[in-house]
Amino acid sequence: MTQLPTVDDVARVANVSRQTVSNVLNSPGIVKPTTRGRVEAAIAELGYRPHASARRLRTRQSSxxxxxxxxxxxxxxxxxxxxxxxxxxxxxxxxxxxxxxxxxxxxxxxxxxxxxxxxxxxxxxxxxxxxxxxxxxxxxxxxxxxxxxxxxxxxxxxxxxxxxxxxxxDGFAGHYEATRHLIGRGHTRIGYIGWPAGSGTGDERRRGWAVAMNEAFGLDEAELELLTTRTEEGVPEARRLIETMFAAEHDLEALVCVSDSVALGAMMAVNEAGRRSFPVIGFDNTPVAQAVGLSSVEQRxxxxxxxxxxxxxxxxxxxxxxxxxxxxxxxxxxxxxxxxxxTPKLVVRRSSHLAPVEETESADAGIAPAGRHHREEMQ
Amino acid sequence: MTQLPTVDDVARVANVSRQTVSNVLNSPGIVKPTTRGRVEAAIAELGYRPHASARRLRTRQSSxxxxxxxxxxxxxxxxxxxxxxxxxxxxxxxxxxxxxxxxxxxxxxxxxxxxxxxxxxxxxxxxxxxxxxxxxxxxxxxxxxxxxxxxxxxxxxxxxxxxxxxxxxDGFAGHYEATRHLIGRGHTRIGYIGWPAGSGTGDERRRGWAVAMNEAFGLDEAELELLTTRTEEGVPEARRLIETMFAAEHDLEALVCVSDSVALGAMMAVNEAGRRSFPVIGFDNTPVAQAVGLSSVEQRxxxxxxxxxxxxxxxxxxxxxxxxxxxxxxxxxxxxxxxxxxTPKLVVRRSSHLAPVEETESADAGIAPAGRHHREEMQ
DNA sequence: CACGAAAGTTTGATCGTTCAAATTACAAGT
DNA sequence: ACTTGTAATTTGAACGATCAAACTTTCGTG
Known part of the structure; x- marks a missing residue:
């Protein structure tokens, strides 16, 4: 291996000038087709590749x-x-x-x-x-x-x-859709587990739930607040919280959660409490959600x-x-x-309980990463 | 903002030559301390930063x-x-x-x-x-x-x-340690859930378990094979598998699993089967493992x-x-x-069952990512 | 004190590309 | 044929740094 070819080498072979080669690369439109063909052939023949750093130096762009x-x-x-x-x-x-x-x-x-x-x-x-x-x-x-x-x-x-x-x-749209989904399946007492108020992201997601609830059942903010609990991110935190929540709110039927972590915690607590058919929906559609069959909102x-x-x-x-x-x-x-x-997209799974081994999620096949295969692992 | 300063500008201010500036940057040792000080002052004054592309072009290195x-x-x-x-x-x-x-x-x-x-x-x-x-x-x-x-x-x-x-x-060392840990806690019938034979990574991990079991109980490969099941990666797959496994092997006491996915599946099945105090150990120490309190082998x-x-x-x-x-x-x-x-490191958690809300894992505080805080999430 | 070697510094050339301006080729219009 | 304009191509310079070699200063030694 002697030396990498440069524009000059290509130019020599194609019998044109440096600049013409450069033009073929950067603005092919202004080069006569015949010439362009010759240059392209030369490029292929020599296996020429532009030197990125030289280009960057000259153009003052790094791409x-x-x-x-x-x-x-x-x-x-x-x-x-x-x-x-x-x-x-x-x-x-x-x-x-x-x-x-x-x-x-x-x-x-x-x-x-x-x-x-x-x-x-x-x-x-x-x-x-x-x-x-x-x-x-x-x-x-x-x-x-x-x-x-x-x-x-x-x-x-x-x-x-x-x-x-x-x-x-659009976190709002995500949890609006999630909540509509639950409402469509006949649930009315749908709780929300969020992050402490003040996080823009978290507030926006909750608003999606809140608006949907208001539209469907006319609940006002005070009533909605009763259905809301807030926790720091983290599975064990969420889990404890849900346990106390169950103690207080006996008629809860479903939960929308601000994240998959929280949702996982909720799901575990629900399962623990022996409540079946209790839908939980998370956010992010993480691999875990897919793994444990948790419905979640997929960020595209x-x-x-x-x-x-x-x-x-x-x-x-x-x-x-x-x-x-x-x-x-x-x-x-x-x-x-x-x-x-x-706008994110709700991915529905049977997230009501951990119990049954679920059928393969054929419904998800079209959704970007959810439908992809697991790979063995980096090895 | 007119123009970014170059070596020449710095040289002018410091009253030295281009090359001396370059030397201060690349081989400070060969420049006289007095001069170096002057150049460094000039660099600071002008806020000079080397132009990476120019350097790359000349040195043919991209760093x-x-x-x-x-x-x-x-x-x-x-x-x-x-x-x-x-x-x-x-x-x-x-x-x-x-x-x-x-x-x-x-x-x-x-x-x-x-x-x-x-x-x-x-x-x-x-x-x-x-x-x-x-x-x-x-x-x-x-x-x-x-x-x-x-x-x-x-x-x-x-x-x-x-x-x-x-x-x-070193997957071998990882699961050797995991298995030793279980043995040390008094378990004898320790099963292994692996990937289909032939994956180098998977085979090596299993070998860690196999050697530990052989050393402790003198089991030969035929006996070890009876304690082994194999499955493709994936939580639901693992879950089904463990269910059948329980049916066959009633005296199983613990499981070492080739990955956290498989371990999570196992854990869910174990929980489902109502077996308490049934340790499961995974591999990778993924966030999920931390979240659900699964013991796992941490790749450092x-x-x-x-x-x-x-x-x-x-x-x-x-x-x-x-x-x-x-x-x-x-x-x-x-x-x-x-x-x-x-060499990876075993992170012990109470992974025997999903049930109890566990105490915060103070023991893990030293372990690299396991002890770190969750952040709210990218927002 | 002169000499040579080592240390420190400077100078000219160069890396491979694209820009800007200059040049040549070609087609159409009078 | 001769301008005129546009398309196509070429030429010299520049981007900002480092290399290699030349030069100058410093220092130790006989």
């Missing part, structure tokens, strides 16, 4: 998106970021982009990383996850005009800030990933758009396309 | 490691790769390296990706996961002399191939990540070593340092 891995593994719902990452990597590749990972210990450190990656021309844009209220990272990125999208709404006044692009899953992370890239690069673009730019692909007056809410 | 995300989400054990990725990203950063992700649809496609990434000088090395028997990727990487490490042994004749670096978790993925980087870059190096090179840090005749087996 890379930076994603920070959260510092803590995320319990039972950890696979959410995992699946998002996967979808993002896959779809980014289709647009010629790559995903680069990094970690940070705290928000200050994270901003420092942003700066290094940006200045080093390592990445063109960032995806920010786990956004907080009044997030300093958002402020920095906005002020520096670094392109970014957050997965998660900025819960606060700045929710509609023109230059903050975000994608999120491929759609979230697609939306992320659309916001960053336009509908079909192959490069990151400068922030605050009018985005091509935004047809006419199409509302402001600065954020996307992805 | 980036490519990792392929598996095409299928991995059920309940999906978090294993996730946690490995995290540890790898973190530790790579400490050595000035980055992690880049990519996906591929099949092995051929994956090799094509390798080629593009390598030729484009996008990555210096690869981490290969989910290795198969007689893996074409390994052959290609070896033939092309591309540095790589596989997470997972090459189960086959080439296990000791000199130029194939690999890291793996931070150690796996550390070993990965050591093989790739030497004990403390900051760049990827050419494959087949004698690796600095290999003290004297220290056996061949071309692979590492990381």
């Amino acid at each position: 890379t998106i930076g994603v920070r891995l959260d510092p803590v593994t995320n319990g039972i719902s950890g696979s959410v970021l995992d699946r998002y990452l996967h979808a993002l990597t896959e779809q980014a590749a289709e647009r010629g982009m790559r995903i680069m990972l990094f970690t940070a210990n705290d928000l200050v450190d994270e901003i420092d990383q942003y700066r290094t990656l940006r200045d080093g021309a390592d990445v063109d844009a960032f995806v920010v996850t786990a956004t907080r209220h009044a997030d300093p990272r958002i402020d920095w990125l906005t002020a520096e005009r670094v392109p970014f999208v957050s997965f998660g709404r900025p819960w606060g006044a700045d929710m509609d800030a023109a230059n903050h692009l975000w994608v999120d899953v 992370l491929d759609q979230v990933a697609a939306a992320t890239l659309e916001l960053l690069m336009g509908a079909t673009g192959r490069r990151v758009l400068p922030p605050g730019e009018k985005r091509p692909g935004d047809e006419e007056g199409a509302a402001d396309m600065r954020h996307r809410l992805v | 980036t490691i490519g990792v392929r995300l598996d095409p299928v989400t991995n059920g309940i054990s999906g978090s294993v790769l996730d946690r490995y990725l995290h540890a790898l990203t973190e530790q790579a950063a400490e050595r000035g390296m980055r992690i880049m992700l990519f996906t591929a649809n099949d092995l051929v496609d994956e090799i094509d990706q390798y080629r593009t990434l390598r030729d484009g000088a996008d990555v210096d090395a690869f981490v290969v996961t989910a290795t198969r028997h007689a893996d074409p990727r390994i052959d290609w990487l070896t033939a092309e002399r591309v540095p790589f490490v596989s997470f997972g042994r090459p189960w086959g004749a080439d296990m000791d191939a000199a130029n194939h670096l690999w890291v793996d978790v 993925l931070d150690q796996v990540a550390a070993a990965t980087l050591e093989l790739l870059m030497g004990a403390t190096g900051r760049r990827v070593l050419p494959p087949g090179e004698k690796r600095p840090g290999d003290e004297e005749g220290a056996a061949d340092m071309r692979h590492r087996l990381v």
